[in-house]
Amino acid sequence: MSLFIASLNSGSNGNCYYIGNEADAVLIDAGLSCRETEKRMKRLNLAMENVRAVFISHEHADHIGGVTNLSKKFGLPVYITEPTLSGGRLVIDRQQVKTFTPHEPVTVGGLSVTAFPKYHDASDPYSFIISHQAVNVGVFTDLGVACDQLIRYFKQCHAAFLEANYDEAMLENGGYPYHLKKRIRGGLGHLSNTQALDVFTKHRPGFMSHLLLSHLSRNNNDPQLVQSLFDAHAGNTKIVVASRYRESEVYHITHSGEINPPVPLPLLKKKMTKDTRSQLSLF
Numbered sequence: 001m002s003l004f005i006a007s008l009n010s011g012s013n014g015n016c017y018y019i020g021n022e023a024d025a026v027l028i029d030a031g032l033s034c035r036e037t038e039k040r041m042k043r044l045n046l047a048m049e050n051v052r053a054v055f056i057s058h059e060h061a062d063h064i065g066g067v068t069n070l071s072k073k074f075g076l077p078v079y080i081t082e083p084t085l086s087g088g089r090l091v092i093d094r095q096q097v098k099t100f101t102p103h104e105p106v107t108v109g110g111l112s113v114t115a116f117p118k119y120h121d122a123s124d125p126y127s128f129i130i131s132h133q134a135v136n137v138g139v140f141t142d143l144g145v146a147c148d149q150l151i152r153y154f155k156q157c158h159a160a161f162l163e164a165n166y167d168e169a170m171l172e173n174g175g176y177p178y179h180l181k182k183r184i185r186g187g188l189g190h191l192s193n194t195q196a197l198d199v200f201t202k203h204r205p206g207f208m209s210h211l212l213l214s215h216l217s218r219n220n221n222d223p224q225l226v227q228s229l230f231d232a233h234a235g236n237t238k239i240v241v242a243s244r245y246r247e248s249e250v251y252h253i254t255h256s257g258e259i260n261p262p263v264p265l266p267l268l269k270k271k272m273t274k275d276t277r278s279q280l281s282l283f
Contacts, residue, residue, distance in 0.1 A: 001133040001255040005159060008032060008040045010141075010214040011244025012062050017161055017214075018250075019130040019137050020050060024109025027054045027070075028128055028139045031062040034069035040247040048074060052109045053098070056080040058122035058142065059088030071096050079106060079113070083124035102126070116153060119144035121188040129153050135255050138162075141215040144188040146199045154203050159210040159253040161242065162199065164230075165190035166220035174220055190215065193226055201233050210251050214242045 008016040014031035018041070025046070030037065041048055054076055057063055071078050071092050079098045105112040115126040120142045127150065129138045138153055138160040154160060171181055183189050200211060213226055223241045230239045242248055
C-alpha cells in the first residue's frame with residue numbers, strides 16, 4: 001500500500017507531477033516539453049512506459065505545453081474536459097481524449113483518480129486526488145481560495161502538492177501592475193503562503209507524511225522563506241519546496257504515514273520496468 005510521487009517541475013514556466021505505484025502511473029498536467037519531461041523522468045529512473053494517462057487541470061499554457069506531443073509519442077490518453085480542450089486550442093487525437101465527471105473516480109491501471117472543481121480564472125478548472133489501496137495523494141494548485149471541497153479532500157491525503165504561490169508583502173511591494181496583483185489575490189488566482197499555511201495547520205491529517213509546496217512565484221516568493229514558514233509548523237510532516245527549475249526527489253508515500261528514506265534509484269528502476277510489471281501480473 002504505497003505510492004511514489006515526484007514534481008517534475010512546478011511554476012509558471014511549467015507544471016507536471018508524477019504519481020504512481022510500482023506498475024502504473026499518471027501525470028497531472030504536462031506543462032514541460034515532451035523532451036524535457038522524458039529527460040527528468042529518466043534522471044529519476046521513472047519509466048515512461050508505466051505512465052497510463054495524463055490528467056489536465058486547466059488550459060493555461062504552463063499546464064498543457066507538452067501534452068499534445070506526449071500523447072502522440074507515447075499513445076497516452078488525455079483526461080480533459082471539453083471546455084478545457086477548447087480553451088487550450090489543443091489538437092489531440094480524438095481517440096485519446098477522455099473526460100471525467102467531478103467527484104467520480106476514474107480507474108487507470110491500479111490507480112483511482114478523482115477530480116473536483118476549484119476556483120481559478122480558467123474555463124473549467126479541477127484539482128485531483130490520486131489513490132491506491134487507501135493511500136491518497138492530492139494535487140492542489142492554481143487555487144483562488146481554499147474552498148470546502150479542497151479542505152474535505154486535503155483531510156484525506158497522505159501526501160499533497162499544495163500551492164504556496166506568493167508572499168503578501170512581496171506581491172504588494174513588487175513591480176507587478178495593480179490589475180495583475182488584483183488577479184493573483186482576487187479569489188480566482190492563487191493561494192498565498194499564509195493561506196496555504198492556514199490549510200495545512202488547520203486541516204492536516206495526522207497521517208500526512210509529505211507536503212510539497214508548489215507553484216511558487218519567481219517574483220513574489222522566496223523558497224527559503226516558505227520553507228522556514230512551514231517547517232515551524234511541520235510536526236511529523238516532511239516539507240518540500242517544489243522547484244521551478246528542476247525535478248524533486250521521488251518520495252515514497254505509505255498508508256502508515258511514516259517518512260521513509262528516499263527510494264534507492266536502482267531499486268525503483270527495477271520495480272518500474274516493463275518486465276517486472278509482467279511478472280507481478282502472474283501473482
